[in-house]
Amino acid sequence: MAQKLRITILESDPERARMIVDGLCDAGDFTITVLGNETSLNQRLSELDPHVVLVDIANPSRDTLESLSLSSGANKRPVAMFVDRSDPELTKAAIDAGLSAYVVDGLTKNRIKPILDAAIARFNMVSQIRNERDxxxxxxxxxxxxxxxxxxxxxxxxxxxxxxxxxxxxxxxxxxxxxxxxxxxxxxxxxxxx
Structure with a gap:
């Protein structure tokens, strides 16, 4: 029997977190953990060891992206980030941080599973390329x-x-x-x- 996909959601707004959880529950059977803040993010993610990290941040800063990249191990697992506004510099910083998906103004319940699937597929593709390069x-x-x-x-x-x-x-x-x-x-x- 295949192991359930472990997903950690980083979302401080309980209502938005519930919407993400509901979208995932409608799409499949996952083990879901919601983190309400970035405090001790590295330690928490290390303890939880999720297969995928979903992040919903209204206005991420470069520091947040760097912290997320370091703590989530973007080279170790798919990370998808939902943001409310577009900013070319932040988009580049997200890509440089290794995020598998960076979605602007696209957090709706019915889009969560397709974005999750795309993030996993992109992560697997990049991992394969990285392994072949190595x-x-x-x-x-x-x-x-x-x-x-x-x-x-x-x-x-x-x-x-x-x-x-x-x-x-x-x-x-x-x-x-x-x-x-x-x-x-x-x-x-x-x-x-x-």
Whole structure:
């Protein structure tokens, strides 16, 4: 059985909070927690560990956005923010803070679930892109280390590039390690011997 989606709502106005809760309850079965203020937000969100954070702030400041980004872990979970007015600087700050959805003057009961779905989908897409980027960076770093190690072997043993790579691979297989790990050890050792 799938775990219920845990949603934390940050809303100081009880009437608006009730409308958000009602919109979510009409759309599905969620575990919902409402926080009435930003006091100890980081600690509360850490304790609650929600899957999604919904924020309704009439006029957010840059400090609020930064605090929300840091405390909610916008890179860790989808965060959707509802605001009452449009401001290009605040919109940019919201995007820079990593919010998954920034909705201006759009808080109505029937729009909450579609916005929640869009925020989750956008968060998942950005997370996938971030993971692919990180994997590509790691692969490039490994490739550079292997190339440096091959260069060291070529210089030290007078062998070809293919032979240097084959030696790295053979050593890795004999030790049950990755070729990049052997290359890293060789590069580190050579730097120590300088």
């Amino acid at each position: 994997a590509a960076k790691a692969a490039l770093a490994e490739r550079k280390t292997i190339d440096r190690a091959k260069g060291l072997l070529i210089a030290a043993k007078g062998i070809s590039e293919e032979e240097a790579y084959a030696l790295l691979r053979k050593t890795a297989m004999n030790q049950g390690r990755k070729t990049a790990d052997i290359a890293h050890a060789l590069v580190t050792a050579s730097e120590l011997l300088k």
